[in-house]
Amino acid sequence: KAHLTSRMLGQEIHYFPEVDSTNNEAKKLAANGCPEGTIVVAESQATGRGRLARGWFSPFGKGIWFSVVLRPPFGPMDAAKCTLMAAVGVNRAINRVTGVGCGIKWPNDILWNGRKVVGILTEMSAEMDAINYVVIGMGINANMKEFPSEIAATATSLALATGQTVSRVILLAEILAELENVYTLVQQAGFESVFAAWRQESITLGRQVRVQGFQRNFSGLAVDIDADGALLIKTAQGVERVLAGDVSIRYD
Ligand code: BTN
Incomplete structure (x- = not known):
């Protein structure tokens, strides 16, 4: 928490050595009324989840496995756009802290050298026409040196990209600061203002x-x-x- 510069995101932190999935924990907290910006961080996940019912490899102490609770003032139709917004925030933070040139693969993967460094899983709860909460979960492959054979050809880590161990607390604080920036911008100026940045950082367009x-x-x-x-x-x-x-x- 000493590294935090964000004013809302990460003010309430729930830290676990192990959970099933930080998204599941965050959804429970959100349903019980936790404040916006609450985050759940774990050293490892027993059943980390990915998009399209896939799993997420979450070994102990090697990555940043976390979820953040938002209570955005817009409607359920806008929730999917939060994923693109989050991709812009995390991509900026990673490039700033590590200096590696990562890019965004639509909709929400961060790749380095064609391999996945970050995955994002956004989940929402809405009633009638209003969002109750949005949980944005991120898996950042920070310091792993090897991967299970199923993903060895498609995944990489920031440590492999830079040749150095990455400070997870510094990177997480920067990610929260950048997420707060894009979230604030979306609320002030709409999604289009952040989509402009998404287009620039995308490695999908034109392919x-x-x-x-x-x-x-x-x-x-x-x-x-x-x-x-x-x-x-x-x-x-x-x-x-x-x-x-x-x-x-x-x-x-
Ligand atoms: C994907 O690329 O398919 C999305 C992966 C999302 C993984 C993160 S790790 C933290 C959070 N908790 C989960 O169970 N999943 C997300």
Whole structure:
């Protein structure tokens, strides 16, 4: 906490040596009325969760496994955009603290050298037309030196990228500060102001991608994101629009 410069995020910290998933803990706290900005941090997760019902490798002491509770004043339709907002914040913090050149893969992965360094999982609870809470969970591969064989080809860590051990407390404090910046900007000026930064830091736009969804698979050129944060892909048939909830993309 000595490193914190954020004024709201991380003012209340719940620290655990091990949890099932920091997102699950954060959702319980949020449902019980914890203040906005509360974070849950764990040294390891027994059942860390990823997008699309995947798991998340969360070994003890090697990463930053944390979740933050927000109570944004906008509607449930805007929750998915929080993921893109969070990606901009964490990408900036990582590049500032470590100096490595990471980029954002739509919607919410941070990659270095084509390999994943950060994953983001946003979950929401809403009643009627109002958001009760949004939990943004982030897994930052900070100091691991090796990965299980299933992800060895697609994952990396900041320590492998820089050749140095990364201070997790300093990086977490910077991530919270940058998240607070983008969150404040979104509330003052709307999502579009942060999407402009997302476009600049994106490594997806301008690339040939393959979309893998439940219903459909197709390829095309990623040209932009729209006001909903959906990815626009130019195909021979026209421009297709994909939302983060439904699909994953691969680079061709
Ligand atoms: C993904 O890339 O699929 C998202 C991964 C999100 C992992 C983080 S680790 C902290 C938080 N708790 C979880 O169970 N998941 C997120």
